[in-house]
Amino acid sequence: MDNKVNVKLADGSERRCIKGESIATLAEAISPVLRKNAVAGLANGRLVDLSFAIAEDCAVEIVTLDSEAGLEVYRHSAAHLMAQAIKRLYGGDAVQLGVGPVIQDGFYYDVAVAEPLTPSDLRAIEKEMEAIAKEDLPIVRRVVGRKEASALFEERGERLKLELIRDLPDDAEISVYAQGEFLDLCRGPHLPSTGRIKAFKLLSVAGAYWRGDAANAVLQRIYGTAFLKKSQLDRHLELLAEAKKRDHRKLGKELELFMFSEEAPGMPFYLPKGMVVRTQLEEFSRVFGRKGGYEEVRTPLMLNRRLWEQSGHWDHYKDNMYFAKVDEADFALKPMNCPGHMLVYKNRLRSYRDLPLRLAEFGQVHRHEYSGALNGMMRVRTFCQDDAHLFVRPDQIEEEIGRAIALIDEMYAVFGFAYRIELSTKPEDAMGAQELWDRAERSLEQVLISRGVDYRVNPGDGAFYGPKIDFHIRDAIGRSWQCATVQLDFQMPGKFGLVYAGEDGGKHVPVLIHRAVYGSIDRFVGILTEHYAGAFPLWLAPVQAKIIPVSEADADRARDIRVMLEEAGLRAEADFRQEKLGYKIREAQLEKVPYMLVLGEAERGAGTVSVRKRGDGDIGSRTVRELIAELLAEVAARR
Numbered sequence: 019m020d021n022k023v024n025v026k027l028a029d030g031s032e033r034r035c036i037k038g039e040s041i042a043t044l045a046e047a048i049s050p051v052l053r054k055n056a057v058a059g060l061a062n063g064r065l066v067d068l069s070f071a072i073a074e075d076c077a078v079e080i081v082t083l084d085s086e087a088g089l090e091v092y093r094h095s096a097a098h099l100m101a102q103a104i105k106r107l108y109g110g111d112a113v114q115l116g117v118g119p120v121i122q123d124g125f126y127y128d129v130a131v132a133e134p135l136t137p138s139d140l141r142a143i144e145k146e147m148e149a150i151a152k153e154d155l156p157i158v159r160r161v162v163g164r165k166e167a168s169a170l171f172e173e174r175g176e177r178l179k180l181e182l183i184r185d186l187p188d189d190a191e192i193s194v195y196a197q198g199e200f201l202d203l204c205r206g207p208h209l210p211s212t213g214r215i216k217a218f219k220l221l222s223v224a225g226a227y228w229r230g231d232a233a234n235a236v237l238q239r240i241y242g243t244a245f246l247k248k249s250q251l252d253r254h255l256e257l258l259a260e261a262k263k264r265d266h267r268k269l270g271k272e273l274e275l276f277m278f279s280e281e282a283p284g285m286p287f288y289l290p291k292g293m294v295v296r297t298q299l300e301e302f303s304r305v306f307g308r309k310g311g312y313e314e315v316r317t318p319l320m321l322n323r324r325l326w327e328q329s330g331h332w333d334h335y336k337d338n339m340y341f342a343k344v345d346e347a348d349f350a351l352k353p354m355n356c357p358g359h360m361l362v363y364k365n366r367l368r369s370y371r372d373l374p375l376r377l378a379e380f381g382q383v384h385r386h387e388y389s390g391a392l393n394g395m396m397r398v399r400t401f402c403q404d405d406a407h408l409f410v411r412p413d414q415i416e417e418e419i420g421r422a423i424a425l426i427d428e429m430y431a432v433f434g435f436a437y438r439i440e441l442s443t444k445p446e447d448a449m450g451a452q453e454l455w456d457r458a459e460r461s462l463e464q465v466l467i468s469r470g471v472d473y474r475v476n477p478g479d480g481a482f483y484g485p486k487i488d489f490h491i492r493d494a495i496g497r498s499w500q501c502a503t504v505q506l507d508f509q510m511p512g513k514f515g516l517v518y519a520g521e522d523g524g525k526h527v528p529v530l531i532h533r534a535v536y537g538s539i540d541r542f543v544g545i546l547t548e549h550y551a552g553a554f555p556l557w558l559a560p561v562q563a564k565i566i567p568v569s570e571a572d573a574d575r576a577r578d579i580r581v582m583l584e585e586a587g588l589r590a591e592a593d594f595r596q597e598k599l600g601y602k603i604r605e606a607q608l609e610k611v612p613y614m615l616v617l618g619e620a621e622r623g624a625g626t627v628s629v630r631k632r633g634d635g636d637i638g639s640r641t642v643r644e645l646i647a648e649l650l651a652e653v654a655a656r657r
Contacts, residue, residue, distance in 0.1 A: 023073070057081055060087065065087055065091070100220065104127075117182075130238070156210065270292070274292070299543070307406075356405075376406060409511070410528060503537065559611070565591070
């Protein structure tokens with residue numbers, strides 16, 4: 019009987035291994051250096067511990083710390099390190115452990131302890147984590163039966179773990195990880211020992227419902243981050259500090275852009291200055307829309323339930339919708355604009371000559387979000403989508419998608435946004451025939467390939483009606499935000515019975531392309547506020563120029579200049595307060611006004627204004643007409 023198995027490595031080579039050999043042993047056989055750097059393995063695409071036994075022919079990749087998967091294992095182990103430290107500090111019986119997953123840039127662990135944790139508590143937990151790391155405890159995985167798992171955690175009084183075990187599928191493999199006296203229920207994988215964890219920081223504590231259910235108890239969620247080197251951790255903490263300074267919620271309040279109220283949770287109120295930013299973004303989009311042949315429409319906020327059943331939203335999205343009774347019929351606030359645009363298309367007969375038909379709308383939508391998920395302008399319950407739906411013939415698909423990508427590229431360049439692209443494919447809850455999905459995915463892929471675009475596939479993350487191309491922009495401090503999207507839909511036009519008269523005289527079903535650039539205008543306002551740290555470029559700035567008279571003698575001239583600027587189409591304010599000049603200049607700087615125009619005795623005599631530019635300071639004197647010309651040129655260029 020052959021006790022050997024064939025292993026295909028990441029470089030395409032193959033090795034013969036003894037059946038039952040571990041990933042660690044395989045790594046050692048390949049290279050002692052590789053074994054030293056190895057932290058886990060990928061067996062047929064599944065992330066496993068180094069102790070994983072190779073029992074059959076398979077593809078194996080050795081995972082090292084300098085890989086994305088390796089960093090995930092590292093951070094997962096840091097979450098367990100934190101849980102062990104908490105148990106040691108607060109007593110095993112007094113702590114209930116929930117779950118501790120890896121998240122972007124770090125990890126968290128949900129715990130129940132008697133008292134709310136404070137910043138000083140986090141520092142104490144960090145010190146205990148450092149001590150456990152120095153102990154270099156082996157981290158050992160063991161597969162157990164359901165009965166043994168229950169007994170282990172019942173003995174420790176871990177009622178939350180017992181609940182997780184109870185709800186596991188009957189055929190689930192149950193594994194536990196031990197490090198010293200600490201035991202946790204976990205799928206893994208983990209590092210070989212605690213000593214491999216070098217650089218970490220606990221960041222904050224927040225409340226979180228157990229298992230995300232508002233009917234359950236609120237636990238304390240401790241957030242942390244971990245990196246391979248202290249220098250990487252320090253750099254990340256610097257970025258977090260910068261992000262805190264740029265927080266749109268803080269700046270939105272300081273700059274009087276927007277507000278929130280308990281009377282409308284998750285629903286932003288735009289203040290006058292914030293409304294200026296939003297209006298400028300809408301008008302900017304309209305310029306590109308008109309150039310691209312889009313026609314703007316407006317559809318109702320609320321539509322009958324039967325429309326949402328017809329579109330598929332009732333089956334796939336009703337848990338995120340708001341409902342109302344009108345004349346004994348069920349209505350829903352729209353979570354998306356698509357069905358309304360189907361009705362606009364169907365309003366009259368269409369010919370192949372009418373296509374492509376490009377409909378655009380700044381459509382207000384409502385989506386139910388849990389209160390714990392709300393986050394300023396970034397996650398709200400009502401927002402405005404810069405939505406567009408393109409009804410096209412099959413032969414127009416690739417050209418129109420290419421035009422949409424070009425439009426997005428041109429608009430993002432104005433804001434200084436670089437981006438990466440993902441192709442998101444069929445999700446589990448998809449509707450429609452597989453052949454239509456295959457056709458749609460091929461079409462999107464072909465457009466990206468023909469344009470020479472770098473992209474990665476995001477399996478299973480498409481919309482329920484079609485695959486999509488998502489644009490992830492990168493802001494001034496390197497954070498990624500998913501905003502623009504182009505989605506291809508062979509489903510919805512057929513569901514609504516949309517047709518056009520073809521050149522052959524027959525009836526044909528159009529193909530639908532969903533397109534958004536901002537995605538959510540409200541979220542985009544929040545992103546831009548942080549991207550620019552509140553210092554909006556001149557064309558977007560709520561107040562473009564502040565006129566500062568030095569004394570009462572200059573007040574009348576200040577009023578006249580403000581009128582001149584406003585008549586030229588510029589947004590200006592004048593500061594007539596009886597305060598010192600330096601104080602008024604500092605106030606304007608805090609308000610992040612792009613230009614300050616100082617009027618004093620010297621300027622009065624010369625018929626000029628002294629100009630201070632944000633970030634540059636004093637840039638000299640100008641006549642008012644010269645300054646207006648300069649500012650209008652800067653606005654027009656959207657620099």
